Amino acid sequence: MSFNNLTRRHFLGTAAAGAAVLAARPSLAASKTLNILSHRVHQTVLQPQGGENLLAEWSKAQDAEAVFSTFDSNPLQDRLFREAGLSKTDFGVGYIIDNRPTSDVAKLFTPLDDLMAKDPIEDYEDIAAGLRQGMTVDGKLIGIPVRHATGGLFYNEALLEEAGISAPAKTLEELVEHTKKLTFTSKSGTPVVGMIMASDLAIFPVSFARAFGGDFITSDFKLLPNPEAMEKGLAVLNDMFKAGALPRSYATTKNDDQVTWMQQGRAAYTMITFARFKQFNDPQQSQFPGKIKAVAFPGSESLPAGKMAGVTESWGMAIPANYPNKELAWSYIKEVASKRVTLGMAKNGNGPVRVSTYADPGFAQSNPLAAVEAEVLKSARGAFPPFPEAARAQQFFLEEVQLAVIGRKPVKEAVASMQQRIQPLLPK
Structure with a gap:
């Protein structure tokens, strides 16, 4: 399951695999058509049912109609790459996930640098740096960020207060202390664990390693640039597991379990x-x-202030290299990436890629987490970069993490095994 949670305001599970049309709309009788491959949520935030059509100005200016073919995430990426690999495609814009464009995949899409130089995106530097980096492959810009899913530390204020804790943890060490104190039976009689996290997603062990200044794989494909930091992060997780502050079912815990346990008061903290x-x-x-x-x-507490890099996943808008009318496709991308439309999509539930959107009074008032999310987004980056063997590398990584966390393998041995198993999978 991808950390890129497509749910903001109950979008989870609304996209069925296969082409789908959101709702019948009157024909624009436009002279041009721009066919777009996307997830349904991308169309929903642009053209919400019963709400403002954020593409109306673009359609009028370009005398064009945007026609969406929508798929669930993995089928969408498969269809997009197949279309881009043909001699010619009718799809002018495709939505791509930031951990998919390897060097070979990137060659299927139009480098956007020349288009940016000729007809630039509005205030491009306002788009979070980590998201821009995620759409740059081999020094070439192949997509414009449009949506992100960035992780934060959630806590149940009622349970913290019941345990005599007045504020959420400010350091990792304090978080560990809290989780142990919050592993108790609440006054309602519910058994509570201090923290719950899924075992099948790299974001969690990566975050614990980053908390000590380490990482999994850097953007230039350095594996475990600071092995001691990964060891410290896994040692902390193992300590929490031994103390019962992580569920006994940790090895089989999934993303949706985190939601359920937090809603039911069975866990006090989670990262999502x-x-x-x-x-x-x-x-x-x-x-x-x-x-x-x-x-x-x-x-x-050993990490300098402001150096903790959050984990994010994002979507970008790309133009297949085999699509002939690149100017029309670029005009759509420019419009959707504008400040006006980014704000409109955010109000409709999109994860805004522009830092300035979070400062908008109307958006900030409707989103209590706007300020903290904006701050995390400034330095957030993906859990690992895209490369052909990324899926296997993540699988090997998580296998070793699980063994270390539940105490089936010494932490130091698990980290050494990561190095041995994953290094051959990295690009030369």
Whole structure:
């Protein structure tokens, strides 16, 4: 399951595999058509049912109609890459996930640097640096960021107060202390674990390694640039597991389990995308509406202030190299990436890629986490860069992490095994 949670305001699970049309709309009778491959959520935030059509100005100016073919995430990427590999495609814009464009995949798409130089995106530097980097392959820009899913540390304020804790953890060491104290039976009789996290996603061990100044794989494909930091991060997780502050079922815990346990008050802390805030506090789903809040995931007290890099995944808009009318496709991308449309999409539930969007008074008022999410986004980056063997590398990584966390293998041995198993998979 991807950390790139496509749910902001209940979008989870709304996209069925295969082409889908959101709702019947009157024909624009436009002279041009721009066919777009995307996830349904990308169309929904642009053309919400019963809301403002954010593409109306673009359609009028270009005398063009945007026609979406929507798929779930993995089928979408497969279809996009197949279309881009043909001699010619009718799809002018495709939405691509930042951990998919390897060097070979990137060659299927139009380098956007010349288009940027000729007809630039509005205030491109306003788009978070980590997201821009995720759409740059071999020094060439192949996509413009349009949506992100960035992780934060969520906590149940009611459970913290019950355990005598007045504020969420500010350092990793304090977080560990809290999770142990919060492994108790609440006054309602519910057994509580201090923290819950999925075992099948790299973001969690990567975050614990980054808390000590380390990483998994850097953007220039250095594996475990600071092995001691990874060892420290895994040692912390192992200590939490031994103390019962992680669920006994850690090895089989999934992303959706985190949501359920937090809503039911069975866990006090979790790390998940900021987009989950509304779901956590929905009175119809949660037993603690208004009590589940979030802060930035904290670094170790040994890490200099401001150096903790969050984890994010993002989507970008790309132009297949085999699409003939690149100017029309670029005009769409420019419009969707503009400040006006980025703000409009954010109000419709999109994860805004522009830092300035979070400062908009209207958006900030409707999103209690706007300030903290904006701060995390400034330095957030993906858990690992794209490369052909990335899926296998993540699998090997998570296998070793799980063995270390549950105590089946010494931490130092697990980290050494990561190095041995994953290094041959990296690009030469």
